[in-house]
Amino acid sequence: MRKVSMFLFSLAVLLAFQVGSAFADSKLDKAVAPLIGIDYDYGGTTTKGFDCSGFTGYVFNELGIDLPRTSKDMFSWEKSKKIATDELRPGDLVFFNTSGSGVSHVGIYVGNNNFAHAASKGVTITSLDEGYYAKRYLGARRVMSDDTYNKVATEPEVKEVASK
Numbered sequence: 001m002r003k004v005s006m007f008l009f010s011l012a013v014l015l016a017f018q019v020g021s022a023f024a025d026s027k028l029d030k031a032v033a034p035l036i037g038i039d040y041d042y043g044g045t046t047t048k049g050f051d052c053s054g055f056t057g058y059v060f061n062e063l064g065i066d067l068p069r070t071s072k073d074m075f076s077w078e079k080s081k082k083i084a085t086d087e088l089r090p091g092d093l094v095f096f097n098t099s100g101s102g103v104s105h106v107g108i109y110v111g112n113n114n115f116a117h118a119a120s121k122g123v124t125i126t127s128l129d130e131g132y133y134a135k136r137y138l139g140a141r142r143v144m145s146d147d148t149y150n151k152v153a154t155e156p157e158v159k160e161v162a163s164k
Contacts, residue, residue: 025156026090026152026153026154026155026156027063027151027152027153027155028059028063028090028091028108028110028152028153029110031059031062031063032059032108032110032116035047035050035055035058035059035116035123036116036123036124036125037122037123037124038050038055038118038122038123039122040118040119040120040121040122040123041054044118045057045058046058050118050123051118052071052105052106052107052117052118052119053067053069053070053071053074053106054118055116055117055118055123056071056074056093056106056107056108056117057069059108059116060143063148063152065143065144065148067143071095071103071104071105071106072102072103072104074093074095074106074141074143075093075095075103075106075138075139075141076103077141077143079143080093080141080142080143081141081142081143082139082140082141083140083141083142084140085128085137085139085140087140087142088109088140089109089111089142089149089153090108090109090110090111090149090153090154091108091109091142091143091144091149091152091153092108092109092140092141092142092143092144093106093107093108093109093140093141093142093143094106094107094108094109094115094128094137094139094140095137095138095139095140095141096133096136096137096138097136097138098136103138105117105136107126109128109140110125113127113128113129114126114127114128115128115133
């Protein structure tokens with residue numbers, strides 16, 4: 001019964017994500033969507049389990065972008081650009097202080113005021129307005145150039161069709 005419930009929950013989240021995503025069918029969407037529901041694992045960097053920075057790094061690696069390993073290093077990465085909340089676009093990184101001592105959590109902004117992240121309940125989509133995260137929000141960083149953004153977050157993924 002638990003497996004069925006988890007499957008139905010994951011399916012509902014996935015469908016809501018697909019319908020509500022600002023970048024449905026983009027490469028970014030295709031990289032994030034199948035990971036929804038994967039268990040949280042401290043230090044995890046694979047589909048067997050993720051922590052927040054492991055999830056973020058995994059998604060960006062799928063897009064051909066290498067990020068630093070930890071949320072703290074991502075936040076201070078010299079290749080990232082600090083941006084205001086009202087400038088957020090899909091693919092930007094959002095950071096939180098969940099430990100009481102600075103940057104300790106990261107997620108990927110997915111549009112519609114939501115972010116994807118690995119939390120204690122597993123990989124999920126959460127609103128930036130959700131109380132827990134709203135109180136702990138530290139800021140956002142842009143890690144993709146405009147050109148890369150246009151290729152991975154706005155363009156639908158092209159599927160090759162074999163000619164007969």
